[in-house]
Amino acid sequence: MEMKVLIVGAGLGGLRTAEALRSNGFSGEIVIVGDESHQPYNRPPLSKEALYSGLSHEDLKFRQRDSVADVSWVLGSAAEKLDLAEQKVILADGTSRAFDALVVSTGIRPRLLPIPGPTQGLFTLRTLNDAQSLQAAIGPGVNVVILGSGFIGCELAATATTLGANVHVVSLDIEPMVIPMGVDLGAAMRKRHETKGVTFHLGHTVEKFNGDHRIESVTLDSGEVITASVVIEAVGSVPNTQWLHDNGLHLDDGVLVDSNMRALGAQIPIYAVGDISNHPNKFYGDRTRRIEHWNMPTETGKRAGAALAAELAGRDLPADEFFALPAFWSDQYEFQLQSYGLPGAGASHRVASGALDGACIVEYFDEAGVLCGVIGIDTVKELLPYRTQFMAAKSWEPNR
Ligand SMILES: Cc1cc2nc3c(=O)[nH]c(=O)nc-3n(C[C@H](O)[C@H](O)[C@H](O)COP(=O)(O)OP(=O)(O)OC[C@H]3O[C@@H](n4cnc5c(N)ncnc54)[C@H](O)[C@@H]3O)c2cc1C
Incomplete structure (x- = not known):
């Protein structure tokens, strides 16, 4: 009988897993379910x-390989409930999909703060539809408040400013992007934004949105009122695990999986890839992590596809430790940021070359003084030796 793999989440991780299933010899049925109406596309x-x-x-x-041309797509319908005992997923349209093996690739959604007031004019950004709504709302002279100063908040500040909007960023952090970058590079990036016209309100949050039906202004916890017709919340994310509960899976932070991306606590084949996958990685040492970087859906999808194809064929699962180097980039104005490793795990840092207000490389060290990550601004080529070094060591602490 032909085996059926159900992939829930039609994003990069789901697509890469389908491709890896095929390249590892799985010839059974693949069905991909997605709540968006689109086939997978590039979010950055x-x-x-x-x-x-x-x-x-x-x-x-995304361009799709010929090998996945026969995949069945069920789009515009969210998975509402996994029924593991019956090996089926119930969708929002009332139908259900049976499976022999399940791949969870439902990613994350923006976290929303419980702020009182009108919600017209309030935006988040995760999907193409979100971006299209935002694009229609932002333009020259529009007053925009961005809540949150992580990468997405800062990229939006840069793009909205470039589009001619008046941008205020409100954030509880002491500097933008401080968790991955540290205080010094965060401050240097803030200055670049300020030079372009962005106003920061750091160490603050929004207490309420003001206006009758539409947001007209926001009140900060300091009492300051900022005029705004557009507010964008970019204050972190929540893994889309709500449809998986009560099935014995470990869902404290995404889906906890083993080195093959196979869910812990699952008797039958259930795998999780991409932003939602809380996985071990030789690079992280003893702990598991969820990493919301673009290269991880591909890396975890390849591994899951290989392991699941082996499991369904009755072959041994890969036995080596999973290794993938976390990597991210960010474009803000004309500046290109690039990172390898886990700078956010650093206890100290130093400017290795250049100066923080120009092209530079900042190295990050763990508590033992071992290099754990690096961030460069406008130094894409100069950063490559770090990539080579991390790839060779397969860890930020080679002897661990
Ligand atoms: C605006 C933005 C900018 C980014 N910029 C960068 C960058 O510069 N550099 C970088 O490294 N990374 C960046 N990222 C992160 C990167 O895009 C993600 O890491 C990547 O998209 C994750 O892929 P995924 O397949 O795990 O999840 P996703 O791409 O989010 O795919 C998950 C899919 O599942 C769907 N889904 C959710 N719940 C359900 C359900 N119950 N039923 C059915 N379908 C469901 C979602 O709608 C979505 O279509 C950015 C992300 C965003 C949103």
Whole structure:
């Protein structure tokens, strides 16, 4: 009988897993369910150049390999409940999909703060539809408040400023992007934003949105009132695990999986990939992590596809430790940021070359003084030796 793999979440991780299933010899049925109406597309441009220059699915969609041309897509319908005992997933449209093996690739959604007041004019950014709504609302002279100063908040501040909006960023952090970057590089990035016209309100949050039906201003916890017709919440994320509860899976932070991306606590094959996968990685040492970087859906998808194809064929699962180097980039104005490793795990840092107000490389060290990550600004090529070094060591602490 033909085996059926159900992939829930039609994003990069889901697509890469389907491709890896095929390249590892799985010839059974693959069905991909997604709540968006689109086939998988590239999200990073949504806060950057696409928000500025144009947002079409045609331009953003991932090229699909011939090997997955026979995949069945069930789009525009969310998975509402996993029934593990019956090996089926119930969808929002009332139908259900049976499976022999399940891949969870439902990613994350923006976290929303419980702020009182009107919600017209309030935005988050995760999907193409979100970006299209935002694009229609932002323009020259529009007063925009961005809540949160992480990467997405800062990229949106840069793009909205470039589009001519008046941008205020409100954040409880002491500097923008402080968790991955540390105080010094965060402060240097703040200054670049300020030079472009962004106003920061650091160490503060929004207490209420003011206006009758639409947001007209926001009140900060300091009592300051900022005029705004557009508010964007970019204060972190929540893994989309709500449909998986009560099935014995470990869901404290995403889906806890083993080195093959196979869910812990699952008797039958259930795998989790991408932003939602809380996985071990030789690079992280003893602990598991969820990493919300673009390269991880591909890395975890490849591993899950290989392991699941082996499991369904009755072959041994890969026995080596999973290794993937976390890597991210960010574009803000004309500045290109690039990182390898886990700078956010650093206890100290030093400027290895250049100066913080220009092109530079900052190295990050763990508590034992071992290099654990690096961030460069406008030094994409100069950063490559660090990548080579991390890839060779497969760890930030080679002897661990
Ligand atoms: C605006 C933005 C900018 C980014 N910029 C960068 C960057 O510069 N550099 C970088 O390294 N990374 C960046 N990222 C992160 C990167 O895009 C993600 O790491 C990547 O998209 C994760 O892929 P995924 O497949 O795990 O999840 P996703 O791409 O989010 O796919 C998950 C899919 O599952 C769907 N889904 C959710 N719940 C359900 C359900 N119950 N039923 C059915 N479907 C469901 C979702 O709607 C979505 O379509 C950015 C992300 C965003 C949003």
